[in-house]
Amino acid sequence: MKKLVFLFLFVPICIWSQSNFEKGEKLFHAKKYKDAEVVFELNLKYYPNDIKTLERLGEITSEEKQWEKASVYYKKLTQLKPNEADYFYKYGGCLGMKAMEVNKFKAMGLVGDMKSAFEKAIALNPKHLPARWALIELYLQLPGIAGGSESKALKYANELAKLSPVDGYLSKGRIDEYFERYDSAEKNYVKGHEIGNSKITFQKLYNLYLKKLKEPKKAQELKQKFES
Template identity: 60%
Template sequence: MKKLLCLIFFVSTMTFSQTNFEKAEKLFSQEKYAMAKPIFESILLEDPHHLKTLEYLGDIEGINKSWDKAMSYYGKLKILKPSNANYYYKYGGCLGMKAKESNKFKALGMISDIKFHFEKAIQLNPNHIEARWALIELYLQLPGIVGGSERKAENYAAELLKISPVDGYLAKGHIAEYFERYKEAEKQYSKAIAISGSKTSYQKLADLYKNKMNQPQKAKILLENYQERNKS
């Protein structure tokens, strides 16, 4: 009888936790983060090793720009499941944002750690697209004296081209645009449009026309073409 009561209590507790998790997950998907957070926290009290709850809480803190709190959750996830590439990517992303908001001296001390986490994500998942984009941006933004490198950014863009051609062309266009090679950027963004027709590809080329090449009419026509092609 005692064992039966324990089993009933265990099952009812698990059901309650699962119902709460589904409720919190739905709130998160609706971007009601302030409402989802205390529910996730109550679940974590019952199960401190619940991976998805830890990740959701880390995501919420990241959205709130509470980088240290977000990293505390992602740090636990790295320990609990060190083979998951996304945990390293998210930790590195928060670290990068923290560095961006820190003074230059402190930020310089974080660079190697940021690179490590993005590179680790790629090591664990060779097809990780977001980590390569993050490294491209890092190498573009850093001054050459502290590790910035157009060549390294181009290398990651070339890797993206093999994994996801549209990302590869967008990355090559982004690098060319960063260095004010606008005709080359136009060429790469046009290739991205040709193979994918994605909204992002059209927007990148339209922004280039409007904001960098002083061709607002060309940007307008391009976006109208996108809307025409994607009429429901």
């Protein structure tokens, strides 16, 4: 009898949860993020460990640049699914964006968790390219006293080169560009573009010509060639 009562109580809740999630999904795909967020948050009250709901809330709050809330959702996802590399990468990314909005003292307090999250993503997925890009940027932006280092950034650029030649050249070009070695950056971007010939490789080289080397003619020639 008790099992029967439980069944009558449990089934309607499951149906309500499923229909509520589907409602949130429709709003999400219609890019009505605020409305979708309300629905998913309500669903989370009843099912606080629902992976799909947490994922959607992480995506929505990231889209809305609510980095504090997004980091909470992704941190919980790392706890619920500790073998999922992307959750650690996204958690670290949210912390990084949050660090850009707070004062330097608070930002430095986030660095350790950021590094750990990106490194964990790589440990779980040795071929994780975005996590290596994130660490390169982190080591470039950090002051030396806080652990910033060109050699550490270059270490991950070399790892990228082994996994993806295009990413290897682009990341080394990024390092050169950061330290204003523009001629060397150009060589790396040119090699990357020759291999990749993508919108990303084009944009890196185009921006370098236009904004850093101040060579609009080269930029225009590159654009015409790429578009043709």
